[in-house]
Amino acid sequence: MVYTVGGVEVIQRDSPLPTQAAARYPGLRRETTVLPSGHQKTPAHRGFRTATIYDRDIEVPLRDGTILRADVYRPADTTEKVPILLAWSPYGKSGTGVFNLGVIPGRLGVPQSKLSGYESFEAPDPAEWTARGYAIVNINPQGSFDSEGDLVWHSSAAGRNGYDVVEYLATFAWSNGRVALVGNSWLAMVQWFIAAEQPPHLACIAPLEGSSDIYRESLCRGGVPYTAFWSYLEQCLFGRHKAEDPVAMLRKYPLQNEYWADKRADMSRIRVPAYILASYSTALHTLGSFRGFEEISHEKKWLRVHATQEWYDLYSDECVEDLQLYFDYYLKDRKNGWGNMPRVRLSVLRFNAEPEHNHVFTDWPIPETKNTTLYLTQDNRLHESPSAAETSLSYQSDLPTLEVDAQEEELSFEYTFTRRTYLIGYPRVVLHMSTTDSDDMDVFVSLRKADASGKVLRNMNIPLKDLGMTEEEVPLVNPLVYVGPSGILRASHRKIDVARSTPHWPFHPHDEKELPKTGQIVKLEIGIWPTGIVFEAGEKLMLRVAGHHMVLAEFEPLRGGFQTANKGRHNVHVGGQYSSHLILPLLVKGQAA
Numbered sequence: 001m002v003y004t005v006g007g008v009e010v011i012q013r014d015s016p017l018p019t020q021a022a023a024r025y026p027g028l029r030r031e032t033t034v035l036p037s038g039h040q041k042t043p044a045h046r047g048f049r050t051a052t053i054y055d056r057d058i059e060v061p062l063r064d065g066t067i068l069r070a071d072v073y074r075p076a077d078t079t080e081k082v083p084i085l086l087a088w089s090p091y092g093k094s095g096t097g098v099f100n101l102g103v104i105p106g107r108l109g110v111p112q113s114k115l116s117g118y119e120s121f122e123a124p125d126p127a128e129w130t131a132r133g134y135a136i137v138n139i140n141p142q143g144s145f146d147s148e149g150d151l152v153w154h155s156s157a158a159g160r161n162g163y164d165v166v167e168y169l170a171t172f173a174w175s176n177g178r179v180a181l182v183g184n185s186w187l188a189m190v191q192w193f194i195a196a197e198q199p200p201h202l203a204c205i206a207p208l209e210g211s212s213d214i215y216r217e218s219l220c221r222g223g224v225p226y227t228a229f230w231s232y233l234e235q236c237l238f239g240r241h242k243a244e245d246p247v248a249m250l251r252k253y254p255l256q257n258e259y260w261a262d263k264r265a266d267m268s269r270i271r272v273p274a275y276i277l278a279s280y281s282t283a284l285h286t287l288g289s290f291r292g293f294e295e296i297s298h299e300k301k302w303l304r305v306h307a308t309q310e311w312y313d314l315y316s317d318e319c320v321e322d323l324q325l326y327f328d329y330y331l332k333d334r335k336n337g338w339g340n341m342p343r344v345r346l347s348v349l350r351f352n353a354e355p356e357h358n359h360v361f362t363d364w365p366i367p368e369t370k371n372t373t374l375y376l377t378q379d380n381r382l383h384e385s386p387s388a389a390e391t392s393l394s395y396q397s398d399l400p401t402l403e404v405d406a407q408e409e410e411l412s413f414e415y416t417f418t419r420r421t422y423l424i425g426y427p428r429v430v431l432h433m434s435t436t437d438s439d440d441m442d443v444f445v446s447l448r449k450a451d452a453s454g455k456v457l458r459n460m461n462i463p464l465k466d467l468g469m470t471e472e473e474v475p476l477v478n479p480l481v482y483v484g485p486s487g488i489l490r491a492s493h494r495k496i497d498v499a500r501s502t503p504h505w506p507f508h509p510h511d512e513k514e515l516p517k518t519g520q521i522v523k524l525e526i527g528i529w530p531t532g533i534v535f536e537a538g539e540k541l542m543l544r545v546a547g548h549h550m551v552l553a554e555f556e557p558l559r560g561g562f563q564t565a566n567k568g569r570h571n572v573h574v575g576g577q578y579s580s581h582l583i584l585p586l587l588v589k590g591q592a593a
Contacts, residue, residue, distance in 0.1 A: 003150065003244075005155065005157070005258060005259045005262050006257070006258025006259060006261070006262060007258060008253070008257055008258050008259040010244055010245075010249065010259065011244075011245045011248040011249050011252065012150060012242040012243060012244055012245055013234070013242065013243055013245040013248065014242065014243075015143065015151060015237060015238060015239035015240070015241060015242065015243045016235060016236075016237070016238050016239075017238065017239075017240065018145045018146070018238040018239065018240070020238065022098050022236075023092065023096065023097060023098065023145075023238045024092070024095070024096050024097060024098070025092065025096045025097070025145060025238065026096070027146075028057055028069070028146045029056060029057055030056065030057045030058070030059075031056050031057075032053065032054065032055050032056070033053075033054050033056075034051060034052070034053055034054070034076055035048050035051065035052045035053075035054050035073075036048070036051050037049065037050050037051045039052075040116075041095070041116060041117035041118060042117065044112050044113060045112060045113065045115060045116050045117040046113055046114060046115060046116050046125075046127055047116070047127065048116065048126075048127045048130065048131070049127065049128075049130075049131035050075055050076070050077060050130055050131040051075070051076035051077050052073050052074065052075065052076055052126065052127075052130040053072075053073070053074050053075075053076045054071070054072070054073055054118075055071065055072040055073075055074075056071050056094075057069045057070075057071065057146070058070050058071070058072060060139065060165055060168055060169070061164070061168065062142070062149075062161055062164045062165075063160075063164050066142060066147075066148045066149040067147070067148045068139055068140060068141065068142060068147040068148070068161075068165065069093075069139070069140050069145065069146050069147045070093070070137050070138060070139040070140070070165075071093050071094045071137070071138045071139075072135060072136070072137050073118065073126035073129075073130050073135060073136045073137075073138075074130060074135035074136075074174060075130045075131070075133060075134075075135075078133070080133075080176075081174060081175060081176035081177075082133055082134055082135050082174065082175065082176060083134055083135070083175070083176050083178040083179070083180065083203070083327070083331035083332060084134070084135045084136075084137055084169050084170070084175055084178070084179045084180070085124055085129060085134050085135065085136050085137070085180050085181075085182050085327070086137045086139065086165070086166065086169065086179055086180065086181050086182070087120050087122075087123035087124065087136065087137065087138050087139070087181075087182060087183045087187055088139055088141055088162060088165075088181065088183065088186075088187055088190045088191075088194070089120045089121060089122065089123060089138065089139070089140070089141075089144075089183065089186060089187050090140070090141055090143075090144040090151060090186060090237050091120070091121045091122075091144075091186070091236065091237070092120065092121065092140070092144075092145060092238070093120045093138035093139065093140050093145075094118050094119070094120060094126075094138050095117045095118055095119065095120075096145070097120075097121055097236070097238070098236040099121040099122075099236065100121060101115075101311055103555065104311075104477065104479050104480065104555075105469075105474075105475050105477075105480070106462070106466075106467040106468060106469060106474075106480070108309055108311045108312045108462055108467075108479065108480075109312050109462040109463060109466030109467050110311060110312055110315050110466075114315055115127075115315065116128075119138075120138040120183075120187075122183050122184035122185050122186070122187050122310075122311065122314070123136075123138060123182070123183045123184075123187055124136060124182055124183070124314070124323075125315065126138075128320060132324055133332070134327065134331075135174070135175065137169060139165060141158065141161060141190075142161055143239045143241045143242065143243055144237065144238070144239050145238055145239060145240075146240065147239070148241070149241060150241045150242040150243060150244070151237060151239055151241070151242070151243035151244060152244050153214070153244050153246055153263070154186075154189045154190060154192075154193060154211075154214055154263055154265075155193060155262050155263050156193060156196075156197075156262050157262075158190050158193050158194070159190075159193030159194045159195075159196055159197040160197055162181075162190060162193065162194030162197065162199070163194060163197040163198075163199040166179045166181075166194065166199040166201055166202050167199050167200065167201055169201075170201035176331070176332075177201055178201065178203040178330070178331045179199075179201050179202055179203060180202070180203055180204045180205065180206060180327055180330070180331055181194060181195070181202070181205045181206065181207075182205075182206040182208065182323070183206075183207075183208060184208045184209055184210075184310045184311065184314055185209060185210065185284065185285065185310065186210075187208075187210075188207035188208050188209055188210025188277075188285070188289075189207075189210040189211050189212065189214075189265075189285075189288070190210075191205045191206075191207040191210060192207065192210065192212050192265030192267065192270070192288075192292060193265055195269075195270040195271075195272055195274075196265060196266050196267075196269035196270055197269075198269065198271055198272075202272055203272060203273075203330050203331055204272050204273040204274070204275070204326070204327070204330040204331070205270075205272055205273070205274050205275070206274075206275040206276075206277075206323060206326065206327075207274065207275075207276055207277070207289070207292060208277040208310060208313075208314060209277050209278060209279060209282055209284075209285040209286075209289050209310040210285055210288055210289060210292070211284050211285045211287070211288035211289075212264065212265040212267070212287075212288035212289075212291055212292055213263065213264040213265065213288060213291075214246065214263050215250075215256070215260045215263060215264070215510070216264070216287075216508075216510070217284070217285075217287050217288050218230070218283075218284050219246060219247075219250055220250055220254070220510070221488045222442075222487070222488030222489040222490055222493065222508070222526070223488075223489065223490035223492065223493025223508065223510055224442045224488050224489075224490050224562075224564060225250055225251075225254065225563070226549075226561070226562055227247045227250065227561075228558050228561020228562065229284075229554055229558055229561065230246060230247050231247050232555075232557075232558060234247065246263075255510055255511055255512065255513070256509060256510045256511045260510075265288075265292075267291065267292055267294075267295035267296050267297075268295060268296075268297050270296050270298075271298065272300075273300040273301065273326075273330055274292070274293075274296055274300070274301045274302070275302050275304070275323065275326045276289055276292050276293045276301065276302065276303050276304070277289065277304055277305075277306065277310070277313070277319075278290055278293075278303060278304070278305045278306075279305060279306055279307070279308070279309065279310060279313075280305070280349065280482060280485065280529070280530065280531045280532060281308075281309060281459070281461050281478065281479075281482035282309075282310060282478070282479075283478050283551050283552075283554060284554075285310070286485075286529045286530060287529050287530070290303075290364065290530050293344075293364055294364060294365075294502075301343070302326070302341055302342075302343060302344075302345075303343065303344045303345070303346075303364055304322070304345045304346075304358075305344075305345070305346040305347055305532065306319075306347055307347035307348075307349060307355035307357060307461075308461050308462060308463075309461040309462060309479050309480070311479075312461070312462055312466075325337075325338050325341075326338055326341075342360040342361070342362075343361070343362055343363060344360070344361040344362065344363060344364050344366075345358045345359070345360060346358070346359045346360075346361060346364075346366075346424070346532060347359070347532065348422060348424065348532035348533060348534050349459050349482070349531075349532060349533050349534070350533075350534045351449050351457040351458065351459045351533070352451055352457050356534065365425045365426065365504055365530075365585065366424050366425055366585070366587065368587055369422075369424055369425050369585035369586060369587045370585070370586055370587070370588075371583050371584070371585055371586075372384075372583070372584050372585075372586045373581050373582070373583050373584075374415055374581060374582045374583075374584065375387065375574070375575075375579055375580070375581045375582075376413050376431075376543070376572065376574040376580040376581065376582070377413070377574055377575065378391040378393065378574060378575060380393070380411070380412060380413050380414060381413060381414055381415070382413045382414060382415035382541070382543060382582060386575060386579045386581070387574065387575035387576070388575065388576065389575045389576065390573070390574075390575045390576025390577065390578060391573075391574060391575055392434075392571040392572060392573045392574070393411055393571070393572050393574065394411075394569045394570060394571045394572070395409045395410065395411050395545070395546060395547065395569065395570055395572075396408075396409040396547070396568075396569055397409075397435070397437075397438075397441065397442075397546075397547030397564075397566035397567065397568060397569060397570045398547060398564070398566045398567050398568065399546075399547065399548055400548070400560055401548040401549045401560055401561075401562040401563075401564070402548075402559060402560060403549060403551065403552055403553040403558075403559045403560065403561075403562065404476055404552070404559065405458070405476055405483060405550075405552060406456070407546070407548060407550075409546060409547070409548075410544045410545070410546040410550065411544065411545040411546065411572060412542050412543070412544050413542065413543040413544075413545075413582075414450075414540055414541070414542050414543075415540065415541045415542075415543075416538065416539070416540050417535040417536070417537060417538070417539055417540070417541070418537055419537050419588060420534070420535070420536055420537055420588070421534075421535045421586050421587070421588055422532070422533070422534055422535075422586065422587040422588075423447075423531060423532070423533045423534075423535065423541070423584055423585065423586055423587075424531075424532045424533075424585060424586075424587055425504060425530055425531075425532075425585030426504040426505055426527060426528065426529075426530045426585065427447060427485065427528040427531070427582065427583060427584050427585065428487070428504070428505070428506065428525065428526065428527050428528055428582075428583050429445050429487065429525075429526050429528060429543065429580075429581070429582045429583070430523065430524070430525050430526075430579075430580060430581050430582075430583075431443065431445075431523075431524045431526065431545065431572055431580045432521050432522070432523055432524075432572070432573040432574075432578035432579075432580050433491065433521065433522060433524055433570060433571060433572055433573065434516070434519055434520060434521045434522070434570075434571045434573065435516075435518075435519075435567075435568060435569065435570050435571065436518055436519050436568070436569075437567045437568020437569060438565070438566065438567040438568060439515045439516065439517075439518065440490060440491055440492045440515055440516065440565055441490070441491040441516070441547075441566065441570055442488070442489075442490050442491075442547060442564040442565055442566050443488070443489050443490075443491065443524060443526065443545065443547070443570070444486065444487070444488055444545070444546050444547065444548060444549050444550055445486065445487045445488075445526055445528060445543065445544065445545050445546075445550075446483070446484050446485065446486040446487075446528075446543075446544045446546075446550040446551070447484045447485050447486075447528060447531070447541060447542070447543060447544075448483060448484045448541070448542040448544060449484060449533055449535065449539065449540070449541060449542075450539065450540040450541075450542055451539055451540070452536075452538035452539055452540070454540065456542065458481050458482070458483055459481065459482040459483075460474060460480070460481060461479065461480055461481065461482055462480060467480075475556065476552050477552055477553060477554065477555060477556060478551060478552040478553060478554050479554065481552055483550070483551065483552060484531070484533075485528050485529045485530065485531040486528065486529060486549070486550060486551050487526040487527055487528040487529065488526070488549070489508070489524050489525075489526045490565075491515075491516050491522055491524060492513040492514055492515045492516070493508055493510050493513065493514075494508070494514065494522060494523070494524050494525070495508060495509060495511075495512065495514055496508060496509075496525060497509045504527075504585070505527045506525045506526075506527050521573055521578065541584075543582050545572055547564060547566040547570060548562070548564065549562040
């Protein structure tokens, strides 16, 4: 059967079978057991704090008769009906699948003894939440492991499947009829699409860092294909049927069409309350998380921006307590004051000192910031006024992307702050560029912080005491180390849709290629992902421009996976009529935390 989206035939691939050892899958086994209080999966794991009924591999039907498989954990010692926290994961449920926190050195500072081992990857721990009066449902979506059908990625089809699952779970006799969605990454991304379908029994959502437009935010950011991460991920999605193949779709359809449009979540259709988590450091989810908060049109939405990494935050005591307040308010009608919680709680990074936590603001982007324009100059500075003299600076564009920090052939422009200043929001840069060696350019920009002596800094995403490492021992991978916000744009994708742009973000439609002519100077408006950084007087901000990606790889094996179409030297034109410049949202006096 041919699978189409908006009339576009979708390429599918064979899923890797769950019989592989890497899947860590014991097979289909329908059973109900009671895990007593204190039960441990292994002596190395945490125990359950309350007796828990464990319904394994229950059947959950979709509207077309497709059967999905889910595990249910619910409190045993209660006669009260309980609400459901639904975790939607294709990686495996209840401790199965390739992924666990061990894929990152130091387990992101989360020891194995903190988790029960029954949690799905990037999902809440049942041992924590059944004791708090909630049922956890871990589901394998369509095409995942022993769930029937073919696997679909973030899309309206996934949203419709989620609608059916929410409505079916709400009918269980032990359920109070209220369902919430919760989880990180893929488990967050799908929430945008499920909530947009408006299932009646969905009471609220908690997308804990989730991209919302896979084309623009990851797979083809700025029009530059990046398939290494997603090709790796495809090998980890086990099932017995076919799976959608977005990587092959990008190769066949590099420009926007109905298929890609279906993968951009429509936030305006989300009607339920939303607890949105964001951070600056993820290479996948920052933009989508902030966009979710901005474009949900009702007022029952909250944004918390933390200073670490999403998995570390998910299992922190602070996050668990915060989520319980939110869930209790909407799933149990507890009058706990959540409705008065500040709309935006925002942490900011200092790089060379502890971050500042939970600054309170009324909205995002922060209304208090002031846009400041700094002009690129021939002496590699950022000045508050443009130079009259016109010149150009160049770099070799076709060096391989190493993703290890501080490569050669990176133009750098520097600005020194004269007073304590917060950079909070979306920076953006306007560059006038040319090349005589190619008919296109892939341009990468990044912002770095340096101390007063000029030493370029890195931010440790996890407290070193929890990692059990010194700063020198921390591997240079993006989940552990944040170097600063970045932007990407392919020159032939420079067209901007003014109607869909905002004052802080240029929207590129990516619907046609406009190749620059050899030697032609073209204007590139590049949005830089949002950030929050404190600069003390004397500290420096550096704008870097290069032909390679300057963000660290997600995992060490993925280094060098960012391939570009660059050749020869690229020129950045500054001064005179070519006023290449950087726009920064700055706040001189920050609120007290």
